[in-house]
Amino acid sequence: MAYYAVEYVYDPSMTETMDEVRPTHRAFLSGLLEQGINIASGPLVGEIPGALILINAESQADVERILNEDPFYVAEVIQARLIREWNPVIRAF
Template sequence: MKYFAVQYTYSSDADALAAIRPKHREFLASLAGGSLIASGPYVDVEVASALLLFRGETAAEIAALLDEDPFWHASLIVGRSITEWNPVIGVFAG
């Protein structure tokens, strides 16, 4: 399997994000232990954003999973990039 780094950029609507965040985190938690390796927001950044690390076969497979994210359904993710990542050193290196 391959690794994929996903970067989310969130809407600036803090109230809407806070209202849906529990469902968003519940959704991501349901993927943990499967294809989702890790997820979390960046700290001390101007634009609210997060990094998610997945294992899978294709970027399209990861995109299909993330299309079910409650934040995505609510249009609170204004940017999403999915990039294959090749760790060569460290705990994720093959």
């Protein structure tokens, strides 16, 4: 297993859709947390709307497959998604 840092950049013109879909998006991420896949997730603070998700998975392809089911991804509110393998050298988990 490896860790992956996933950055979402949201489409700022889709705030209404995001508000509608957010409960199912968070339920989806909570389900991944219960499975030990989602290590942590939450919105990024600043001018560019987005989020950071830390994922535990076998491969980047697995991360893509898993997150393709995210209701935000399905609703096309994600303008960009960057997935990078992450090597936590100092960690509390």
